[in-house]
Amino acid sequence: MKPESGVSGVSGVPRASGAGGETPVRVGVFGLLGSGNLGNDGSLEAVLGYLRTAHPDAAVDALCGGPDVVMARYRIPATRLHWYRGEYRTASRLGSMVGKGLGKFVDVLRTAAWVRKHDVVIVPGMGVLEATLPLRPWGFPYSLFLLCASGRLLGTRVALVGVGAAAIGDRPTRALVRWSARLAAYRSYRDTLSRDALRDMGVDTAHDEVYPDLAFALPTPSASASPEQPAGAPGPVCVGVMDFHGGNDDRARAEEIHRRYLDGTTRFVRALVEDGRPVRLLTGDECDASVVAAILDAVDSPLVTASEASSLADLMKETAAADTVVATRYHNLVCALKAGTPTLALSYAAKSDALMARMGLDAYSHPAREVDPDELLRQFRELERSAPEVRRTLTERNLLATRQLDDQFTALTSALFPAAHPEHALRKAS
Structure with missing residues (x-):
């Protein structure tokens, strides 16, 4: 097997898809x-x-x-x-x-x-x-x-x-x-x-x-306030949690990392509740349910509820309705940023930091391995004070992401469906 880079040298041109009785690709x-x-x-x-x-x-x-x-x-x-x-x-x-x-x-x-x-x-x-x-x-x-x-x-x-x-x-x-x-x-x-x-x-x-993450190509939901929320009252804070035990090289410390993450996140949620803020717990994988249950048990308050989102579209609707989002899972961050909601990352990997930088929010990142509830709360309050400016930045970055993903799909068609781009096929054959 000879290694190749990109598309060049790969055999097998796909069948054209379209009318005229041709076999679909x-x-x-x-x-x-x-x-x-x-x-x-x-x-x-x-x-x-x-x-x-x-x-x-x-x-x-x-x-x-x-x-x-x-x-x-x-x-x-x-x-x-x-x-x-x-x-x-x-x-x-x-x-x-x-x-x-x-x-x-x-x-x-x-x-x-x-x-x-x-x-x-x-x-x-x-x-x-x-x-x-x-x-x-x-x-x-x-x-x-x-x-x-x-x-x-x-x-x-x-x-x-x-x-x-x-x-x-x-x-x-x-x-x-x-x-x-x-x-x-x-x-x-x-x-x-x-x-x-x-x-x-x-x-x-x-x-x-x-290119930007593919999820930025999904439809953006419109924001809608919760019917239980009184006019002028602070809106909900979405806190995206994760069954986080560290990475592949952290197996020996997995339980210690998990305990610190859960304790720090729980203390942060408790501080929000003490300020009278409604908190909505979000997940991104079925395994995260245990973290939600632990926080609900530790912070016994009607202000803390759990989302039952079953798709990224559901998550985007949740984040669009929030004043602010604090999240760990990568695609919780994507959903909040695409919805244009001021977002703070509990970052567990460099990809989260890179995403926040792409969207102009690199100042609002906090390490998931070392959650400091007091520092996290300080960053959260700073983010809320800067909310109008952050929302304008996210609007601009989302428009750019949409254009870049249009380019991604055009490039994909040219590379994988040459029958749809005969001029590309001729260039490859010459």
């Missing part, structure tokens, strides 16, 4: 989609919106973590990512260990068979090239490598679109990520840090571009 989407992570599903929704607008005749299906959810919510056919259903459960018994090991071999054939049926496969956004949260090499990194290797061998174009990447210390994980990126036909990133991380891991990124 076959597009697959791949990832931990429908598995409870709202950010991942929001990236999928953005790519599906692009496909339905720019390539309405494309036949689209998914290989994903939660096929039932994807089929029900997005109305596309979907196949389970792993043959072994207990892939992400700890294998403690012999039967589960054998099943998980056998699954690794079966998935080679299953992935190749699925890839072979497509002209193009898109990996929509997500932090697929990073290990900022605990990750094992034989989990998703292995699955992504199978996808990209199958695409290269079978002539199917695999595109990593608007993905996140970060430096990886674990050597097996780093090797799988590096080869996955090298074997992909197209790469773009959600921030410059991601492109730099891939370059530092030995991937030629000279022709790769950086």
Whole structure:
């Protein structure tokens, strides 16, 4: 397998989609989609919106973590990512260990068979090239490598679109990520840090571009005040929480990091309640429910409620209705910033800091590993005092993000659907 950069040298021109009896282009989407992570599903929704607008005749299906959810919510056919259903459960018994090991071999054939049926496969956004949260090499990194290797061998174009990447210390994980990126036909990133991380891991990124996170392409909700909120009263504060235990290199300190994060966040919420502020707790993944429950139990007040958002659109509506947002999960931040709400990041990775800088709010970031409730409260009050200026900045940055994502989708069409751009196909053939 010879590593390539960008699109050049990749065989397999997709069938044209359109009228005239031509076979529709076959597009697959791949990832931990429908598995409870709202950010991942929001990236999928953005790519599906692009496909339905720019390539309405494309036949689209998914290989994903939660096929039932994807089929029900997005109305596309979907196949389970792993043959072994207990892939992400700890294998403690012999039967589960054998099943998980056998699954690794079966998935080679299953992935190749699925890839072979497509002209193009898109990996929509997500932090697929990073290990900022605990990750094992034989989990998703292995699955992504199978996808990209199958695409290269079978002539199917695999595109990593608007993905996140970060430096990886674990050597097996780093090797799988590096080869996955090298074997992909197209790469773009959600921030410059991601492109730099891939370059530092030995991937030629000279022709790769950086665009805003795909979720910025989703519709923006209009703000609406809560019907229970008296006129002129301070609005709600959305606090996005996370089942945070540190990153891949923090396993030895995971519980200590979690305790400090939970204690600091709880004390901050309690301080807001003592000021008479309504607090709305947000999540971004099913695993975050335990943190919400712990805060509700510790801060026993009717002013603290929990959101039941089931999509990024729901989260955006919540953040649009808030006066201010303080959030940990990356896509909680994206939702708040896109809604134009003054936002403070409880940052757990460099990607959060990069996002806040892109949106002009780099002064409003606080480390999730070392939550200092007093300092956080000081930053929060400063943010609220600057709210009018912050809202103007976010309006400008959101308009720019929309234009840049239009460029992203135009570039994607040129790279992956040459039949829709014959002049591009001629240039590649000459």
